[in-house]
Amino acid sequence: MSDDDAACPLPASRYERVVLGHGSGGRLSADLLADVFLAGYGDRGPDAREDSATLAVEAGRIALTTDAFVVHPRVFPGGDLGALAVYGTVNDLAVSGAVPRWLTAAFVIEEGLEVAELAALVASMRAACERADVTLVAGDTKVVDRGKGDGVFVTTTGVGVIPPGRSLSATAARPGDAVLVSGTMGDHGIAILSVREGLTLEGPVRSDAAPLASLVEAVLAAAPDARCLRDPTRGGLASTLNELAGASAVGIELDEPAVPVGDAVRGACEILGLDPLHVANEGKLVAIVPESSADAALSAMRAHPLGERAARVGRVVESRPGTVVLRTALGTRRVLSMLSGEALPRIC
Amino acid sequence: MIGAMCLGIPGRIVDLEDDRGLRMGRVEFGAIRREVCLEYVPDAQPGDWVLVHVGFALSRIDEAEASRIFELLEQMGELEEGA
Amino acid sequence: MRYLDEYRDADAVRAIAAAIHEATTRPWVIMEVCGGQTHSIVRYGLDTLLPDAIELVHGPGCPVCVTPLTMIDRAHAIAAREGVVFCSFGDMLRVPGSRGDLLSRKSEGADVRVVYSPLDAVRLAEAHPDREVVFFAIGFETTSPANAMAVKVAARRGLTNFSMLVSHVLVPPVIDAMLDAGDNRVQAFLGPGHVCTVMGTRQYEAIAARHGVPIVISGFEPLDLLDGVRRAVIQLEAGEARVDNAYARAVRPDGNPASRAVVDEVFEVCDRDWRGVGPIAASGLRLRAAYRDHDAAARFAVEDLRTAEPAECISGRVLRGLAKPSDCPAFGTRCTPEHPLGATMVSSEGACAAYFAYRADDLVTLGGGAR
Numbered sequence: 001m002s003d004d005d006a007a008c009p010l011p012a013s014r015y016e017r018v019v020l021g022h023g024s025g026g027r028l029s030a031d032l033l034a035d036v037f038l039a040g041y042g043d044r045g046p047d048a049r050e051d052s053a054t055l056a057v058e059a060g061r062i063a064l065t066t067d068a069f070v071v072h073p074r075v076f077p078g079g080d081l082g083a084l085a086v087y088g089t090v091n092d093l094a095v096s097g098a099v100p101r102w103l104t105a106a107f108v109i110e111e112g113l114e115v116a117e118l119a120a121l122v123a124s125m126r127a128a129c130e131r132a133d134v135t136l137v138a139g140d141t142k143v144v145d146r147g148k149g150d151g152v153f154v155t156t157t158g159v160g161v162i163p164p165g166r167s168l169s170a171t172a173a174r175p176g177d178a179v180l181v182s183g184t185m186g187d188h189g190i191a192i193l194s195v196r197e198g199l200t201l202e203g204p205v206r207s208d209a210a211p212l213a214s215l216v217e218a219v220l221a222a223a224p225d226a227r228c229l230r231d232p233t234r235g236g237l238a239s240t241l242n243e244l245a246g247a248s249a250v251g252i253e254l255d256e257p258a259v260p261v262g263d264a265v266r267g268a269c270e271i272l273g274l275d276p277l278h279v280a281n282e283g284k285l286v287a288i289v290p291e292s293s294a295d296a297a298l299s300a301m302r303a304h305p306l307g308e309r310a311a312r313v314g315r316v317v318e319s320r321p322g323t324v325v326l327r328t329a330l331g332t333r334r335v336l337s338m339l340s341g342e343a344l345p346r347i348c
Numbered sequence: 349m350i351g352a353m354c355l356g357i358p359g360r361i362v363d364l365e366d367d368r369g370l371r372m373g374r375v376e377f378g379a380i381r382r383e384v385c386l387e388y389v390p391d392a393q394p395g396d397w398v399l400v401h402v403g404f405a406l407s408r409i410d411e412a413e414a415s416r417i418f419e420l421l422e423q424m425g426e427l428e429e430g431a
Numbered sequence: 432m433r434y435l436d437e438y439r440d441a442d443a444v445r446a447i448a449a450a451i452h453e454a455t456t457r458p459w460v461i462m463e464v465c466g467g468q469t470h471s472i473v474r475y476g477l478d479t480l481l482p483d484a485i486e487l488v489h490g491p492g493c494p495v496c497v498t499p500l501t502m503i504d505r506a507h508a509i510a511a512r513e514g515v516v517f518c519s520f521g522d523m524l525r526v527p528g529s530r531g532d533l534l535s536r537k538s539e540g541a542d543v544r545v546v547y548s549p550l551d552a553v554r555l556a557e558a559h560p561d562r563e564v565v566f567f568a569i570g571f572e573t574t575s576p577a578n579a580m581a582v583k584v585a586a587r588r589g590l591t592n593f594s595m596l597v598s599h600v601l602v603p604p605v606i607d608a609m610l611d612a613g614d615n616r617v618q619a620f621l622g623p624g625h626v627c628t629v630m631g632t633r634q635y636e637a638i639a640a641r642h643g644v645p646i647v648i649s650g651f652e653p654l655d656l657l658d659g660v661r662r663a664v665i666q667l668e669a670g671e672a673r674v675d676n677a678y679a680r681a682v683r684p685d686g687n688p689a690s691r692a693v694v695d696e697v698f699e700v701c702d703r704d705w706r707g708v709g710p711i712a713a714s715g716l717r718l719r720a721a722y723r724d725h726d727a728a729a730r731f732a733v734e735d736l737r738t739a740e741p742a743e744c745i746s747g748r749v750l751r752g753l754a755k756p757s758d759c760p761a762f763g764t765r766c767t768p769e770h771p772l773g774a775t776m777v778s779s780e781g782a783c784a785a786y787f788a789y790r791a792d793d794l795v796t797l798g799g800g801a802r
Contacts, residue, residue, distance in 0.1 A: 403548025
């Protein structure tokens with residue numbers, strides 16, 4: 001927390017709770033905007049005098065992405081809705097090879113939400129924007145009747161700029177390529193579920209929510225010929241690898257014992273009957289790189305604070321295109337499908 | 349949640365609690381702790397391992413029996429080396 | 432994790448698999464009873480470690496799969512009632528009735544909650560005295576002590592808003608029925624390990640003797656299942672037909688008498704309809720008359736249940752080991768975990784669902800099972 005934050009307490013508002021009038025576009029809306037949003041975003045926020053943000057961007061390609069965030073509970077070990085709303089979108093830009101620059105944030109708030117909670121959410125987004133080095137340039141707020149909204153939903157859209165010469169694509173994987181992950185799988189999903197299911201954890205499992213752009217840059221610097229990058233969110237590593245195998249029309253062989261999984265996550269998965277490979281992550285990278293660049297990419301990951309437990313976990317093969325085959329700890333093989341049986345709702 | 353119906357997980361009793369006459373306890377599964385009903389294992393004490401199904405301990409895990417298969421494996425290993 | 436990791440050790444598993452290879456001289460058909468055992472076999476590819484002569488067939492031990500359609504429809508009708516909080520294990524959420532599933536009811540406004548333990552449902556009833564809390568009590572004998580205790584506790588605490596919709600099923604009658612059927616191929620069983628922690632092993636002695644089949648009570652981890660197969664093969668090769676307890680770390684011959692006492696107090700044996708198999712006498716449990724106040728079937732009169740079972744489904748044959756999921760023309764196409772047509776695809780423990788997730792028939796053996 002910087003000195004500025006220490007000197008600047010949570011913004012004041014005349015209302016303790018959000019009321020319908022806050023979404024009507026009139027005086028109350030303007031007050032909420034000024035008191036909570038603009039005051040909270042600080043220098044990471046928009047110029048609210050204009051209807052649109054106008055941005056100068058260098059020639060070339062931009063990356064554009066959007067995501068809605070409905071995670072429940074809104075606050076969990078290691079993060080909250082606000083952090084997710086920033087990192088989730090920023091990371092989609094980063095894995096496309098773009099440098100994330102700008103975000104928008106639209107809020108749908110349920111009448112009755114405590115303003116203090118909204119302010120905390122905004123503060124969290126501000127800190128996340130700081131960490132991800134992006135600016136929130138536009139936003140919107142609507143309020144719905146009590147009972148129609150479950151607190152607050154946030155949708156963020158992100159814009160990034162792609163440096164020339166980069167081409168990452170889900171269709172680019174080739175037989176012989178190496179499959180790498182940047183760290184432990186399943187942390188985020190289990191952090192959420194542990195709160196929902198009332199699991200007491202010895203040391204709580206913390207969500208891994210984090211901005212991945214600098215890790216991506218490190219990997220691309222070491223392996224400029226990387227084929228594709230993904231952040232394995234909903235559906236976990238299994239779903240991401242299945243998507244990539246399908247998109248590139250290749251097979252992927254995954255070595256189960258090589259996939260890093262934290263002990264607490266492993267234990268929680270046992271109790272809940274889940275497979276860590278199907279559980280969401282919010283601060284991890286999957287990278288498919290040519291074999292010749294694999295060692296360099298792995299070293300680069302491990303040298304980065306977010307990639308300490310990076311590991312080589314599999315390889316791309318020609319056989320059984322579109323299918324991921326798992327080699328279990330017993331040395332047997334089976335297909336690792338996208339389906340996990342029960343979907344885990346509202347993880348992000 | 350896959351396989352919840354047959355799911356019986358071994359856990360270690362950490363402490364005992366009473367919920368209005370119902371014998372309960374906190375049980376540790378790896379790094380996770382959960383509240384479990386211990387009515388059906390009245391002799392089980394903190395430190396004991398139990399098999400838990402849908403929030404109820406159904407039996408105590410017998411350590412001696414648990415090692416049997418590994419003793420067998422050791423014997424098999426010895427037989428192999430001797431062959 | 433202790434008592435789990437060591438039973439997944441690759442070297443140990445390989446050594447037992449090697450012992451099975453050595454012991455097997457002829458083809459044998461072995462059935463594992465429990466859905467959880469099926470799941471483990473397919474998830475770890477254990478059948479690929481066995482000699483080709485051993486055929487593992489998957490049994491009817493998936494309580495979700497065998498819950499009759501009328502019971503599912505009744506559950507859905509109750510869940511749709513105003514003022515009801517319908518609680519169930521996660522497994523039941525997506526089980527299709529004649530019209531949609533519990534999730535559909537939820538989207539239509541029903542208050543459907545997933546609970547981990549039946550005591551959670553009792554707590555809900557205490558917390559919401561103005562609502563009717565109904566718990567869907569399905570399961571084999573393993574779950575009956577928990578469900579019985581929940582009813583006892585509710586009665587003891589004077590809760591008037593807690594009831595259970597009971598559809599318990601018992602293992603020995605369905606094994607008997609299967610073995611009595613003319614088309615039975617099963618020569619030995621891996622018995623249900625967790626059921627036996629409650630019931631003990633004695634019930635299976637009569638079955639083993641009457642039908643001349645070895646029954647090896649087995650656990651759920653790779654080492655447990657392979658050791659179960661090893662012991663079954665040894666008996667088969669020697670022409671024996673005994674009950675062998677290979678899960679002695681958790682199963683006592685007499686099971687857990689304290690839990691059975693509570694079950695006997697609350698439930699009584701009744702006839703039960705098994706989805707995919709048909710009616711089996713004395714194969715289920717229902718609440719005793721004394722606990723009628725907590726019986727959701729009595730409490731909520733549900734009229735006009737018109738059930739419609741998809742004609743294509745071959746669950747019955749799959750549950751008895753007469754067909755593999757991949758034998759079904761609808762498997763993976765018209766029938767998937769997302770849109771299940773019948774019993775064995777509805778739960779992730781069902782053979783069809785397990786095959787679909789892990790595509791067992793597609794498996795490539797890595798170096799076989801021997802040393």
